[in-house]
Amino acid sequence: MKKTIVLFTIPLLMLVFVSCSGNESHIPEDQILARVGDHVITAREFQLNYEFGFPHLMQGENRKEEYLHRMIAELLIAQRGYELQIDTLSSIRNAVQTMREERVIEEVFNHFVLSNIEISRKEIEYEVNKTAVSVQFRYLPAANRTHAERLRQQLLEDSFETVAAQFVTDVFDATNDQIAERFTSRVTKAVDVNPELISHLQDLELHTPSEPIQYQDQWYIFMVHNIIRTPLSPYDIANRSVSARKVLYNTKAMQMAAEFVNETMTPFNVETNRSTFERIVPHLFELYEQGTPAGTLWNRISEGRRTESYYRELYAVRSEPLVYTSIGTWSVERFFRTFNTGRYQLRPDTPESFTLRFSDVIALVVRDVVLLEKARAERLEESFDVQRDIRRWQDKWVFQETRNRILDTLAFNNDVVMQFVNSESSPYPEQIRGRSFNDYQEGSIHRFRRDFLAQALMNAAEEFKQIHKVTINYAMLDTITVSQSSANPNMSLQVFNQNSNRMAYPVLDPIW
Template identity: 20%
Template sequence: MNFQSLTISMIFSSLVLLSSVSIKAEVQAPDTSRKLITFHSIDDPSLDTIIVAEVGKVKLTAKEFLLNYLFGPAFIFESKNPRHALLDAMVDESLFSIAARDSISDLGQETEKVAKAIEDDIATEQLYRKHIWDTLNVSESEIREAVNESMRSVNFRWIYSPDKSGIDSLSRQVSEVGFDSVYKKNDVDSSHFRSTDFFHLRITSPDIYTMDAFAREGDISEPVKGPDGYYIFKIDRLLYSPIITRSEYEKRSQEIKEELRQYKADVASDEYVDNMLKTAQPIIKRNAFNLLAGYIGSLYLSQNKFNDLGISKLLMTEAGPINASEVKRLGDLPLIVFKSGEVTLGQFLEWFDLRSFNFKFSQSNVNMFLRDVESYVWRMLRDQLLIRQAHHEDMYSKPVVRRQMERWKEKLSALAMINHLVSEINMDTSAVLSYCKKYFARYKITGDTLSDFRDRYDDIRRDYLDYAETERLLHVSILLSRKYPITKYYSVVDHLDLPNPGKGQPIEVEYFKTGGTFPRKAFPTIEQIWSKIIY
C-alpha cells in the first residue's frame, strides 16, 4: 500500500538539535563460532524473543527480520551482504519512526484514520480465521480426485457478446460458416482462448466445467449465459497424462491440497458475507446514492465525459441542483439503511477517501458507471458489518492484533516523517535549474540559452527530486543516528537459517486471504525508498 499520500504537518527544525548529541552505533562483529538459528514456521514463537537490533528503547526481532527478508522489497538482494543491508534499512526506518513520535505533537491525530483502517483489517482477518480458515479440512479422497482431474487438460476458445441479440447473431454465423471463421473475424475483445487442466477449470469456472460440450474434442456449445454476457465455446483439444512419478505426485498433491483449502475458504467466506448481508436487509437510499455518484463522477471523469454521461443530472436535492463540491456538506444523509443501523453519506466518503487510489470506474456508459459506484457501496457495507462483528467477538483485544498494530504504528510514523521531509524539498524552477547547471554535462546542455533546459525540464526535475530525496534522507539519518543509541547484532542475522534468494521457499508460510477491509501489503515491511541511502 502506498502511504505517500498521507498529509502530515510536521516541524523539521527540531531535527537540527539532534546534531548536538553524538552517540555512535555499536555494531557487533560476526561470530563464526555460533550455530545456525533454525526454525520451521514463520509463526515460531522463538522468533519474537531473538533481538537483531536495538534502536533507542525499541527492540527489532528476528520475526520482523524474517518477514522483511521474505516479503520486503528486492533491492536488499542487490547488496553484497543482503542480511546486513536489510538490518541497516530496518534500523533507519525505526530511527525515523522514533524521531516522528518525539518531534510531531499531532502525529497520532494525523495517522489515526489509516491506523484505524489497518486495525479493522487485521481484526476482521482474525474473524475470517476463526469462522472460515480454521474450520476447513481437505480429505485424502478430495486430494486424489483433484490430482486425477489435474492430469486431464483442455484447450478451448470462445466467442463473447455482452447481450442476447449479439450472441444469437454470432450463433447463426457459426452455423453458416463455422466457428473458426467467426472466431477469426472477431477482434480480441470478443475472441479468447484458454489452456488449463480440469481441476483448475472446476475451481475457477464451475459453470464451464459442468458443460456437456467439454466431453469431446471439436464440440461447439450452444450460447451460454455468464455473469457478464453470453458465450459460445469450442473444445480444441483434450489430453490425458496418467503417467507421473511418485515425487511429482506427492508435490502435486501438496500443492492441490493448499489450493483446495483456499478454494473452500473462498466459497465459505462468500457464503458467510452473503448471510450477513441477508440478515442486515440493507436498502440503498436513491437520493443520497445519486449525489454520491455525481461526486465520484466529478473526481474520476473528464469534464467532457461527465457531460456526455449526464452525470450532472444526478446532483439534485430537494432545494434544487448543487455542485459536486457541495456533496460533502450533506454527510448526514443516510446512504444505506439496514436492520440494525445505517451508513451515512459522510461515513461512506470517509471510507472512500482512504481507498480511492485503488478504485476504477467504467466510462463506457452511465449504467456501467453507476454499477461500479453501487458495487463500492455494497463493499463498504460489507466492511462495516464485518468490523461490527469483529468488535462483537472481541477480536481487537487478541494479542496477535495488538502486536501487529504496534509494528504498523511504527511504520506509519516513519512514513509520516519521510512524507514531511520530501514535501519540504524546494521544487521551484530555480532550484531545478541550479541542479541542472551543476550536472549540465549529463544533459548535454550547451550555450547560455535556456531552451535546452526547457526541453529537458521534466527529466531534469525528476532527477533533481531523486537527488534531493536521497540527500535529505541521508542527512537526517546521520543526525538521528547521533541522537539515539543503536546496536546492530549482525552476528545474529548472519546465523539465521534463511533460504537463499531464488532458491525456493522451504519455510512454511500460511496465507489467509487476498482481500480485506483495507488495501495494504500483508506485512509492515520496509519501504523501497531506503535503497536510496543503503548504497
Template identity: 20%
Template sequence: MAAGLLFSCSRRTARQPEEKILAKIGDRTLSVNEFIRRAEYTIRPPYCRSDNYIHRKIVLNSLIAEKLLALEAGADNPLTQNEEFQDFLEGRKEQAMRQWLFAHDFYQKVKLDTHRVKQVYKLAGRTYRIAYFSVKTPIAANVVRDKLKTGEPFKQVFRDFGGLKKLPRRQVKWTDPENKAIEQALFSAPLKKNQIVGPLKVGDNFFTTIEVLGWTDEAAVSNSQIQQRWKDVTDRLREREALNSYRQFAARLMHGKRVVFNQKTFQALVKIYLPIYLKSNKEKKQTFNQLFWEKKSPEKVLRNRSGEQIARILNEPLLRLNNATWTVAGFLKEARRHPPVFRKRHMSGREFPEQFKLAIVDLIQDKFVAQAAEKKGYDKVNLVKRNVAMWRDNLLALYGRNKFLDSIGKKDAFYKDQSKILQNDLNP
C-alpha cells in the same frame, strides 16, 4: 481472501501465536514475519533486489532505520493528529482482525475428505483445451441448455447467439486462478473429449458454456513433485472450504439487515467517484499521497479531482441500514477505513453504479465481520497489533523523511530522482 498474510505464524489455538523477534529498537520490535512481508511482498529498489545475504542485510537495516525515524517522529505530530491517518490505521486493524478470524476460526478447522483430495490430485496436472462462449441472462442460458440437449452442434449454438467471429478457444490449467464454478466443472472428475459443460453461472448474469476439445497431462514423477502437488491440492481445497464457511458466517451476520439507498444522493456520489475509480493506478496513488502528505481532506481531494462540490452533499443521507442513517460524510469515514472493493476488476462507466452499490454493501458486511472479530478479542492478538504498528511506523517514517526533504527543499527532486537524493542527502 488469502490466508497467507497472518496465517504463516499462527497456531491452532486462540492463544497468542509465538513471534520470533529479529531486532528491538527502543520500544519497537521487528519480527521475522514482518521482515518477510516487507522484504518479499513489496517492490525493492535495484540496490537490494536480490536474495543474497548483503541485500537481505540492506533490507533489515532499512527497516531498522524506519523504526528509528518513526520513533523520532514521535506519537504527537500533525500526522498522528490527522483524522484520515487515524482512520487508515483503524482500517488496517479491522482488516487484520478479519484475516485472523478467517485463519483461526475457519482455515485451521477445515477437515478435508481424503477421497476428494485424491480425485482432484489426479487431475491437478491436466491442461484442458476448450472452446467456449458466454451469454448474459438466465433466460439465454436456458435457451443454450435446451438447444444443446436437442443435439444442436456447439458451434451452431454459438452462432445462434450472435457469434459472428471465430469461436473463442483457450487452455485452462488447474493452477490457473479460474472461476470456482469452472474449476469444479473441469477438475472434480474426468471429462470426455467433445463433452459439453454448462452453461455455468460464473458471475452476476453471466453464464459460460464450454466444449472440451482435448487435454494434456503433466505427471508428478519425483517425490518432491508428488509432495508439492499434494500440498498444492490440499492447500487450495482447504482455502475453498474455509472461504465457503467464512461467507456463510458473514451471511448470517447480515441476516435481517436491510440496506436502502437514497437514489438522489447516491447518483450525485457516483458522479464524483466515477472519474476517480476509472483512472490509472498512478493517479489513484497521487490521490492517496494528497490525503496524507499534502494535508488535503478527502472532500478537497475529491472536489479537486472530479470538479464536483462534494461539500454540498456531505450531510445528505446516502443510505439506511435498518434504522440507522449513513450520511455521505459517514460513508467517507468508513471508506477511509475500508476503501470500496469492486467485485469486477474491469467495468464500463455504465456498470459502475451497480458495482459501486455492491462494493458499499460488501464494505458494510466487512464492518460487521470486524465487529464480530473484536468481540472475540481478536484486536488483542499480537499479529493484529503488529500489523497496525507496521503500517503506523512505515507512514511515520515516510512523514519524517518528507518533512526533512521539505526542510532542505528536496522533496520534489526526490520523487524525480530517488537514487540521487538517497546518495547525496539521505545517506548518512
C-alpha cells in the same frame, strides 16, 4: 424505488480499540533478530520485509545485513518521531484508524473462516490426479430443457456426428465429421477447465450423453470424448501436493468467505434507495474529480457547502434515506460519516465506472460495520497479531513524517551535494571525484543527491543510537533464508490490498 444490494448491515456501534502497543514483551527471545530501544524486529518480520521489499537496491556485499541496518535506521528515526509526538498528528491518526479497521476486518475472516478450513489427504490426491488428466469433450447447446432432453435421446440412438449434422442447419458443404469437430473442445488439462463444468463432466462415461445441464445460463448436452492420463512419478506427486494444497485452500477460503458473509448479512434484508443513490452520484463524481478527499467525507461536505455546488447538493440530501435495513435506515449523512475514503477506493475515470464502483462501496461499508461489531464481540482487535501489524504500519508512517522533517532542515543545493561527492569520506572512487558540477550527467547528479540524502538519514540514525541501544543477533541473521527468483535475483514482488490499494506489508523504503 429501491435497489437491492448484495451485502447487509446492522446499526453502527462504537468500537473501543486498545492502543497499538505491539505487546513486544510477549515475543519469545528466540524470535528476536534485533532490538532497537524498546522495539524489536523478529526474524519473520525481517523475512517478510525483505521478500516483499526491494533488496536488490542494496549495493553492499551482504544484502541481508545491509537491509537489516536500514530497517534499524528507519526504526531509530521513527522512535525520534514518537519523542516529538508525531504520532499524534491528524494525518497519522487517520491513517492508523483506517489501517486498524482494515486489519480487524481481516482478522474477522481469519477467525470465522480461515481457521475452519480443513483439507484432507484424499482431496489433495484428487487435485494432484487432476493435474495429470487432460480431457476433451463434445457438446450441443439447446434452446431449453425440453430441447436438451430431445437431443439427449437422439444421441442415445445415433452417433454424435449424425445428430450434430441434423442440429446444424446453417452449415453447407461440410461433412458430418467437420460439423462434429465444430462442437468438440480442444484437449485441455482438467485443472484448466472451469470447476463447475468439470463437476458435470467428471462422472460421465466415455461417449455417453449427459442429462440436460444448465451451464452459464445456457442448456447443454455434454459428452466426454477423450481422456488422457499422464503417469506421475513419486517426485511429481510430492511436488504437486504442495501446490494442490494451496489451490484447495484458496478455493475453500473464497467459497467459505462468501458463505460466511451471506449467512451473516442475509437476515437484515438491506436495500439501497435508487432515487437517492442517483441524486448523489453525479455530485460525488464531481467532488472526486478534484482529488480523493482524506478521512470521512461528512466534515468536508458540511464545511464546503458554502463554496462548492457539489458540496451543497450533497448536503441538501443529508436527511434522505440511502440504505434501508429491516431494523433501521441509513441517511446520506450517516453513510458519509461512516464511509472512510482511505479504505474504499473511488476513481473518477468515467461516470459509468464510478457509479458501479460506488454501488459496491456502499455494500462494503455496510458489510464492514457488521463485521467490526462481530470483531468487538469476540475482542479480536486485542489480538497480538492485529496489534503488532497496526504498530508496524504506524512505525512506518511516523518514520516517513520524521524523515521528511529531518530532510527539510538540510541545506540542500548543488554546492552542498558536490562537497559531499568530493569529501574525504566520499563513497565514490577517485575517478568520479574532483570534477565540477557541469561535468556530470543528469543521471549521476540524481544519484549523488539521493545518496547525500540517504547518508544524512543514516547519520541521524547513528546519533539516535546514543539514546536507543541497538543489538543484533548476527547468528540468527545468518540462518534466515529468503526467497528469490533463480531466473532473476533482482526481481521483486509486491502484494496490495484489493480495496485500499495499500501494500499488504510495510517494507523498507526503496530510496531514501
